[in-house]
Amino acid sequence: MTSHRKFWWLAGSLVCVLGAPAGAAEHTVHMLNTSKTGQGNMVFEPAFLKVAVGDTVVFKPTDKGGHNSVSTFLPPGAKAWKSGTDAELKVVIEKEGVYLYECFPHRVMAMVGVIQAGKPTNLADAKAAADKAKTAFAMNKDRLDKALSQVQ
Ligand SMILES: [Cu+2]
Numbered sequence: 001m002t003s004h005r006k007f008w009w010l011a012g013s014l015v016c017v018l019g020a021p022a023g024a025a026e027h028t029v030h031m032l033n034t035s036k037t038g039q040g041n042m043v044f045e046p047a048f049l050k051v052a053v054g055d056t057v058v059f060k061p062t063d064k065g066g067h068n069s070v071s072t073f074l075p076p077g078a079k080a081w082k083s084g085t086d087a088e089l090k091v092v093i094e095k096e097g098v099y100l101y102e103c104f105p106h107r108v109m110a111m112v113g114v115i116q117a118g119k120p121t122n123l124a125d126a127k128a129a130a131d132k133a134k135t136a137f138a139m140n141k142d143r144l145d146k147a148l149s150q151v152q
Contacts, residue, residue, distance in 0.1 A: 026056045029113060031067035031086075031103065040140055042106040044069070044113035047143065048150040053096050053117050061086040066105050072112075073100035073129035075122050093117045098126040098151055100133065100144075110140035114147040123151060 027049055030036075035043045042065065049057065059069035069083045075097025083089035085105075093099070096118035103111035112133065120126070130144050137144075 023052070024054045024056065025052065026058060026090075027051055028058045028060050029069070030060050030062040031065070031069070033063040033065040039143070042067075042103065042109045042111040043143075044101075044103070044111060047113045048116070048147040049113070050116045050150075051093050053093060055093050055117070057091045057093060057115060059083055059089045059091070061088060067103045067111070068105065069101055069113075070104050071099060071101045072133060073098075073126055075099065075117075097122040098148075100126060100129055102133070107136050108138045110134075110137040110143040112144050112147070114144070114151065116151050120151045126151075 029049060030045045032043050032045055034041055035045060037045065039045070039047070051057065061067055064086045066085055068085050068087070069081065069089055071080045071082070074080060075095040078095040078097070078099065081089060081091045093115065098120050099115040099117070101113050101115070127148065130148055134141060134144055
């Protein structure tokens with residue numbers, strides 16, 4: 001590598017390092033046809049995620065099964081999201097609290113997930129929303145409760 005080239009390589013690396021907000025992490029939630037941890041078919045994995053405000057959650061269509069990710073309950077002021085079918089979506093978690101989301105095509109199978117960012121300031125409202133969401137489930141009826149029970 002010439003010294004000229006080396007300079008631009010170093011400059012590029014610095015931009016990468018300095019460009020990311022301090023401490024912000026990226027978390028991946030896999031959309032799967034079959035759970036890798038024995039949770040049955042049509043799942044988000046992990047179904048519960050604890051993140052810091054400012055972190056990014058990547059919904060990844062690891063299995064192409066007609067999946068999407070749609071927010072169904074949010075902390076006050078948080079932005080709703082909806083991915084395309086079998087499309088990756090990156091969501092920056094900007095507000096503190098509990099988030100619920102689902103795969104709309106597999107709602108009946110309780111393909112749902114929970115994200116906690118910071119303190120669970122809206123947990124009571126999240127539980128009420130979960131109780132409503134559960135009425136649509138025909139299978140895996142305990143999944144949402146299991147994920148929500150990990151909120152601390
Ligand atoms: Cu799905």
